[in-house]
Each structure stands twice: as C-alpha cells, then as structure tokens.
Amino acid sequence: AEALAAGLPVIVSRTGGLQEIVKDGVNGFLFKPRDWQDLSKKILLLIEDERLREKMKSNAKDSAKEFSPENIALKYFRIYVNVLK
Numbered sequence: 001a002e003a004l005a006a007g008l009p010v011i012v013s014r015t016g017g018l019q020e021i022v023k024d025g026v027n028g029f030l031f032k033p034r035d036w037q038d039l040s041k042k043i044l045l046l047i048e049d050e051r052l053r054e055k056m057k058s059n060a061k062d063s064a065k066e067f068s069p070e071n072i073a074l075k076y077f078r079i080y081v082n083v084l085k
Helices: 036-048 050-067 069-084
Strands: 010-013 028-031
Touching: 010 036, 028 036, 036 050, 050 069
Parallel strands: 010 028
Antiparallel strands: none
C-alpha cells in the first residue's frame, strides 16, 4: 500500500492479501507464485510500455486512498456497529 501511495505500480505474487490491494493490470501486476517467467514478463512490460506505466502510476495513487488510515478506521467502525446491532 505504501508503494501505491507513492504512485508506484507494483508486481506481487498471487498470495495472501496482496490480491486485495493490487488490481492486476490496473495499479500493478499479479504473477503466479514461483513462476519467474511470468514475473519477468510483467517486469518487462512495465519497463517497455511507458503509457501503461504512467496510467498505472495514476491508478496506484488513487487506489492507495482506499487503504488510508481514515478509511481503514471507518471500515472497522462499520463492522463494530453491525456486530453490536
């Protein structure tokens, strides 16, 4: 989330919670775990396609707002309110 907030598209493996943060082809790329060929393709695509890279940079900053401390606190608050009902 920190890299996205800095406007950096990221490349992460399809594991754990990373898939909830990185939207494949929008603000970064997901690659198959242990698949170095898939990873290398995604790296090269980001290096070679400036237009895609710039679009992902903008999307990265926008998507990082979803994970700001204020938004996370609001999500927890809503969960607590629903549980207490």
